[in-house]
Structure formats: structure tokens, C-alpha cells
Amino acid sequence: MTKGIERLGALPLTRRAALVGLAGGVSALSMPWIARAQEEAIRIGFPTPLTGPFAAEANDQVRSAELAVKLANEKGGIAGRKVELLVRDDKLNAGEAATRTLELIEKDKVHAIVGALSSAVQLAVNEVTRARNMLYISISQSDTINEVKDFSPYTFHEALNPHMTTAVVAKHTFQKGSKVAYLVADYAYGHEMLRGFKRAAEAIGAETVGEILHPFGAPDYSTFIPSILSMRPDILCICNFGRDQANSLKQAVDFGVKDQMKIVVPVLLHNQRIAVDAEVFEGVVGGANYYWGQEETVPSAKAFNDAFRNAYDGAVPTDYGAYGYTSVASLLMAIEAAGGTDTQKVIAALEALKYDVAKGEQYYRQCDHQSVQSVLVLEAKAKADMMSDVDLFKIVANEPAAESILRSCSELGFSN
Structure with missing residues (x-):
């Protein structure tokens, strides 16, 4: 099963010391739990239908999400921590998606969930995440997920809606x-x-x-x-x-x-x-939501396309693939702004975020956390x-x- 996990090597000693240093000259060696907390990877769960009739779009989403993780790790990680993407095949089935999401939360201890490529499947994922106060960014078109009956403070919708x-x-x-x-x-x-x-x-x-x-x-x-x-x-x-x-x-x-x-x-x-x-x-x-040809007029599209070409032998990102990049990139920006993975702080950072990572400026509307975008x-x-x-x-x-x-x-x- 594809996991799509990107890993970052150990941080330089000087940076690690800066991250865990305390006022008064207290050594990290005397409080090892501080060093462990700082070095713990940021884990993002990514359920998506790697098999089935939407597999082409799903695999493109994985590649773009992995690119966002790769670029973050090459810059030294987020808030001093490397990032890992844990990909799971939801088989385009709501029950399977709920099971995989629950495993990601309870077994793999992820800090957030991104993904799903079906209206019904994303609602199943949302049921699991909101019941466990887990941040979820959906990347499939849906009107229902924005409505008050399915919404929660932990629910964000990066995709366009119908x-x-x-x-x-x-x-x-x-x-x-x-x-x-x-x-x-x-x-x-x-x-x-x-x-x-x-x-x-x-x-x-x-x-x-x-x-x-x-x-x-x-x-x-x-x-x-x-x-x-x-x-x-x-x-x-x-x-x-x-x-x-x-x-x-x-x-x-x-x-x-x-x-x-x-x-x-x-x-x-x-x-x-x-x-x-x-x-x-x-x-x-x-x-x-996206077309690579935007690079002629949108600088962030050009930067995204160039990074994708460099990572994937000259290929260009696709429309639904781009959701994997914009969702993970915006999440990582919010985690960096929040100074870590505390869920309430990350939610506040997402709500305040203005981001332009691939297609021009976007932001999440306050009431329903819908990404307002071109x-x-x-x-x-x-x-x-x-x-x-x-x-x-x-x-x-x-x-x-x-x-x-x-x-x-x-x-x-x-x-x-």
C-alpha cells in the first residue's frame, strides 16, 4: 500500500538546541521530553481512493500533497519539525474511509486529516473527525459539507463546491x-x-x-x-x-x-x-479549480508547476491533483503560524490565513470554512x-x- 511518506534528516545541532533551549540555561538533556516534543514529526493522514474509477485523480492528489510535504521538509520542516504524509486507500467506500480515518487518528496519531474524493466518502470522514475533534480539510466537491448539519469547527473545505x-x-x-x-x-x-x-x-x-x-x-x-x-x-x-x-x-x-x-x-x-x-x-x-496553463499570468502557478516538473520528470500538475497541494500547503502554513500542532491554534490560524500557493489568493470563509478562490x-x-x-x-x-x-x-x- 502506498504511504507516500516524506522524511527529513536530523536537524542541525544548533537549530535543535535553539528549539529546545530554555530561559536560565536549562539543558535539553536534563528535560529530554522537551526535545522529543520538538522533534516529533507532524503527521497528516490522507485517505483517498487509490483504486477504483477515481484512481487517476486520487493518485494525482497524492503526488501533489507529497510535493507540498517535500518542499516543507527541504526548508527544514514546520515549526522545527519534519512532516510526514500517511496515505491510505479508502477504495471510494464510505465505510472503508471511516475505518481508515479512525486508524489514522487512533493508531497513527495523526495531527490532521486531509483528503477524500467523493461527496459521500468525505461526509463519512467528516463524521469520524468531528466526533474526535480532529482537524479535517476536504478536497472533493460538496455542497453538503458546508451546511450547518454537517459542519463543525474542525471541518474545512478546500475544494470548489458545486x-x-x-x-x-x-x-x-x-x-x-x-x-x-x-x-x-x-x-x-x-x-x-x-x-x-x-x-x-x-x-x-x-x-x-x-x-x-x-x-x-x-x-x-x-x-x-x-x-x-x-x-x-x-x-x-x-x-x-x-x-x-x-x-x-x-x-x-x-x-x-x-x-x-x-x-x-x-x-x-x-x-x-x-x-x-x-x-x-x-x-x-x-x-x-486549476489548470497548469495559468502559469502565464499567475506567478504562484508558475512556481507550483516548476516544482512539480522538477519532482516528476517534467510532468505538469492536474486540476484535482492541485487540491492535494493547496490543501496541505495551507495546512502547513497554519501550523507554522500557530507554532505547532495544537488543534485550536491551528484552526484559528486557518481562519485568519490568506494564502497564495498555486492559483492566486485564497482564504477560508469564517462561517463555513469554505475556501474562497478563483x-x-x-x-x-x-x-x-x-x-x-x-x-x-x-x-x-x-x-x-x-x-x-x-x-x-x-x-x-x-x-x-
């Missing part, structure tokens, strides 16, 4: 009078994206002409396509994730759907685009327009970080 994602994508693809049909994965991710799109459509004045639910991991989408065509929409929104995105798009293109309507997705996935021919995705528009709108390029194998998308828009694209705190159930 409401903000669909609001921005709809702004740049829907028009007043547009007729929109939906093909939706029948689980939380699909349902929340559908709700967000329909809400945005109503505000814009677009018309919903029909919606079709499909099972998770459906091997055949051909049975849904005649119904979609009969609706005669201007836009087809395909709301699914992972392999489902590539498979459904491929079959839709095979049946000529793209010749009759615009195809929009809430999240345009790097890994699914490279899994099929460019012509399958060509012209498809969708949202994203949202990209991308369009998949034709093969003839690609300058390299990773030149996949054109940036249509980069909506700046703003609380106005979030649901209000009162709507989420918070009193203030």
Missing part, C-alpha cells in the same frame, strides 16, 4: 432563452451539480427541458441518447465524474450529439481528456490547436475569488 462551480460555468455558457437538458450521475455529486445548474439557469432565464439520471459507472449510455435528442436542447450538461465523464462523452459524440448541441460539464477533467482522443472533448466547456472556465482544444501533449484547454474565463458566488451563510443554516 454551487460556485455551476454558477460560474453557467454564467459563461447559458443565455436567456437557452434550452438545457441534463444527463446526471445518480449520486450526490451529480445531484448537487444538477441543483446548481438549474438554480443558475433560472437566474439567467434559461429553460430546463429535461433531465436523465444514469447509474454510477454506467457502461452504456446509448439508451439515454434518443431521449436527449428528442428534447431538442441547445445545451447538454453532463454532470458526472471520473471515467463516467470520458465514457459518456465518447458515446454522445459517436451518436452525433455534439453536432446538434453544445456540451457543457461542471468540471472539465485533465485525466479524462487525455484518456480519449482529442476530438471527443473538442469544444466541450467546463469548470476547473474558478476557471475552460474549453477543450482541437488537436490541431494543441502546442504539446498537455496543451489541452483554452482558458475562457478566470472568475476571481469572491464570496458573492457562494451560498450565503444564512442559507447554509448559520445564524451569523
Whole structure:
């Protein structure tokens, strides 16, 4: 099982002495517990689906999280302590995720949990962490985790959420009078994206002409396509994730759907685009939290990309992979600001944190701990327009970080 643990060598003697030195010249040798406390590694638990239909995105998250740990350790650690990332396979199963999270807390004695790549799985992780007063940063899209019934002071949400994602994508693809049909994965991710799109459509004045639910991991989408065509929409929104995105798009293109309507997705996935021919995705528009091409205008994206290239033989980070980096990097910044791993101090530091590690400034909103951040709108390029194998998308828009694209705190159930 991949553990992805980065280790730092022993600190120089002078630095170690500085860390444990006490007023009055008391030697660390006379109080060895002080030295042990200072040298104890900062352990971050990282449950994610290393196997299954989201494995490509999950493994990218691990690589980016490991990079954040590696860079921190190369600079001497955080608050004088090395950092370790303990990765566990949650197998995209809520029960498995809860078990692995509990082990990370009780057996491995982690100081915080980051991870999960499914709406349902992250809620299971959140149940375990909040019951044990354990800090948790979720890195999967979810609206529910921000609502008061699932929120706790220990819960932070680094990922975009479906409401903000669909609001921005709809702004740049829907028009007043547009007729929109939906093909939706029948689980939380699909349902929340559908709700967000329909809400945005109503505000814009677009018309919903029909919606079709499909099972998770459906091997055949051909049975849904005649119904979609009969609706005669201007836009087809395909709301699914992972392999489902590539498979459904491929079959839709095979049946000529793209010749009759615009195809929009809430999240345009790097890994699914490279899994099929460019012509399958060509012209498809969708949202994203990150695209490596931002490096032309965003200095922190350039720095992140360069570090990733140096660590991984010239590869570039992916969209969902970037969540692994931004979440762990922000957590480590908060631990450094707090002067250690005391949970209450780290929570306070996260709540006060302004961070720009990959995509421009972000911060966690006070009421629900949602990361306020920019949202990209991308369009998949034709093969003839690609300058390299990773030149996949054109940036249509980069909506700046703003609380106005979030649901209000009162709507989420918070009193203030």
C-alpha cells in the first residue's frame, strides 16, 4: 500500500538546541521530553481512493500533497519539525474511509486529516473527525459539507463546491432563452451539480427541458441518447465524474450529439481528456479549480508547476491533483503560524490565513470554512490547436475569488 511518506534528516545541532533551549540555561538533556516534543514529526493522514474509477485523480492528489510535504521538509520542516504524509486507500467506500480515518487518528496519531474524493466518502470522514475533534480539510466537491448539519469547527473545505462551480460555468455558457437538458450521475455529486445548474439557469432565464439520471459507472449510455435528442436542447450538461465523464462523452459524440448541441460539464477533467482522443472533448466547456496553463499570468502557478516538473520528470500538475497541494500547503502554513500542532491554534490560524500557493489568493470563509478562490472556465482544444501533449484547454474565463458566488451563510443554516 502506498504511504507516500516524506522524511527529513536530523536537524542541525544548533537549530535543535535553539528549539529546545530554555530561559536560565536549562539543558535539553536534563528535560529530554522537551526535545522529543520538538522533534516529533507532524503527521497528516490522507485517505483517498487509490483504486477504483477515481484512481487517476486520487493518485494525482497524492503526488501533489507529497510535493507540498517535500518542499516543507527541504526548508527544514514546520515549526522545527519534519512532516510526514500517511496515505491510505479508502477504495471510494464510505465505510472503508471511516475505518481508515479512525486508524489514522487512533493508531497513527495523526495531527490532521486531509483528503477524500467523493461527496459521500468525505461526509463519512467528516463524521469520524468531528466526533474526535480532529482537524479535517476536504478536497472533493460538496455542497453538503458546508451546511450547518454537517459542519463543525474542525471541518474545512478546500475544494470548489458545486454551487460556485455551476454558477460560474453557467454564467459563461447559458443565455436567456437557452434550452438545457441534463444527463446526471445518480449520486450526490451529480445531484448537487444538477441543483446548481438549474438554480443558475433560472437566474439567467434559461429553460430546463429535461433531465436523465444514469447509474454510477454506467457502461452504456446509448439508451439515454434518443431521449436527449428528442428534447431538442441547445445545451447538454453532463454532470458526472471520473471515467463516467470520458465514457459518456465518447458515446454522445459517436451518436452525433455534439453536432446538434453544445456540451457543457461542471468540471472539465485533465485525466479524462487525455484518456480519449482529442476530438471527443473538442469544444466541450467546463469548470476547473486549476489548470497548469495559468502559469502565464499567475506567478504562484508558475512556481507550483516548476516544482512539480522538477519532482516528476517534467510532468505538469492536474486540476484535482492541485487540491492535494493547496490543501496541505495551507495546512502547513497554519501550523507554522500557530507554532505547532495544537488543534485550536491551528484552526484559528486557518481562519485568519490568506494564502497564495498555486492559483492566486485564497482564504477560508469564517462561517463555513469554505475556501474562497478563483474558478476557471475552460474549453477543450482541437488537436490541431494543441502546442504539446498537455496543451489541452483554452482558458475562457478566470472568475476571481469572491464570496458573492457562494451560498450565503444564512442559507447554509448559520445564524451569523
